[in-house]
Amino acid sequence: MTLSARLELTRGDFALALELDVAGGQTLGLLGPNGSGKSTTLRCLAGLESPQSGVIDISGTVVEDTSRGIAVPPETRSVGYVFQDYLLFPHMSVIDNVAFGLRSRGASKREAQESALRWLERLDIAELASRKPGQLSGGQAQRVALARALITEPDLLLLDEPLAALDAGTRASVRSLLRRHLADYAGAVVLVTHDPMDAMVLADRVVVLEGGHAVQAGTPADVARRPASTYVAQLVGVNMLRGDAVNGVVALTDGGDVRIADLDMSGPVIVALRPEAISVHLHHPEGSARNVWQSRVHSLEARGDLVRVEVDGPPALAAVITPAAVADLRLHEGADVWLSAKATDLDVYPA
């Protein structure tokens, strides 16, 4: 129940080159911006598109090998695909949608419907069996799509932005539902998302895709803590600074410098700094913080119960403070402020 794939594909200016290995029961998160090649990768794995060169092995069956002219069509691959907008067949009831995979593989109507009903029960939507897809909410449609994809017990499950079409309230509940069902699932899972939260909760490993190439791979926690690209840093809300380290000081590429705890670090590095670890002051702070920067407030933005303060820099940074602190400091756009951060709060790693 493993996936091993090597894909190369060029289309116009876009070039995709990617290697993926996913063990059975594992979920790989493909994280990347629009146009990074995430969906193309899924389509190649499902057989809906062919790579110009590459090999795809699903559970020991080679379904694609361009050098040997092997290209197994989608209908004979053991793949379940949950599409971003679900693509439930609009003219069929929920139960017929779910039963479709078994019917297509030759099961009798009765057999397929009984099995479909069991899947609907597992997903707590048995009461929707006779509805048409047009009568479902986003969260319900997502469950039906999942049941439809899993009923054939595929060796590989592909999830394309499974939560993107849902509203914020439904997202959280469907996310935890997905998490439960992915834990039970023995096959390999590839999850495409541009939402780091989905990747953090659902994926065992994350590959960050930018411009058709993997720019980072690791556990979700690693990727979030130590982003290797501005894209991921922005996604997870971490300040990411690039520069050169010499004797505990990093001269930043964009101006200014940062003092770090590790004196042995040298050469090009990335400094990651969580916004919560930055303090905001009106005057030069007295204290133990090794890093103090004078700057000007660029923007204030409410984020849930907190306020995200972005300063012009250099270095351009974002801090997160309470609304009470904003009021106490009488912060406003254009206000002069001082920021401080302890050297031990900086995560420094080679670029």
Place this chain on the structure above:
Amino acid sequence: MSMTTTPRRVTPVPIGVLAAIGIGFLAIPLVGLLLTTPWTRLPSLLASPVAIDALRLSLVTSLTATAIAILIGVPLAWVLARAQVRGRTVIRALVTLPLVLPPVVGGVALLLAFGRRGLIGQYLYDWFGVQLPFSTAGVIMAEAFVAMPFLVITVEGALRSADPRFEEAAATLGAKRWTVLRRITLPLIGPALLAGTILAWARALGEFGATITFAGNLPGVTQTLPLAVYAALDTDREAAIALSVVLLAASLAVLLLLRDRYLRGGAS
């Protein structure tokens, strides 16, 4: 001043007058037909042997022509909408031509191709003894020739606008191409297929020019309703009117069936 939420929409007088003339132009002939219809004698007029022959023949030929149009028109629409074929423009022009071609020209062309000395007709006759002109089969051919474009164009449009990703989704669920066609594609274009079928049938039912040119006007063999109306107009005016009312009723039924498609107007 109070605010009004209804926008002022005054129709300029010349437009209103011309539009009223237009409405009269379309309505008065129909009113004339209905006013002169001998309603009480309608059943006996329609029960005459000539009328019954024409009704039966029209029903059989128009339904058969429609079936043929579906059988070869749907694959043709599929090829136009989906297949990577060279000369698609030429094929589409060919399909559309009978829509704008004077039907009598279509009849002449059919005669030259399938007539007893025609391009193909001579071999059909010499080898198989088959003679299409002036036969019921000829009527069906003429009707299918003029009716098929309605079906092809309607179905092609639906195939174009149907999201092909539904078919991809079906393929990932293990459906072979034939299953995808039968359980996904055809049901998705179902409403358009129905509309195209009804349109094609209406066109076949009303066919006159190509039929009379290619198949002649033989009562019981090739004399369909429109031909019977034309033939009766000089000899038995009341019978002509009665048969016309039947065709008008069929047309109204078609409009009623397709009301969602053509009577709603505006967007959608």
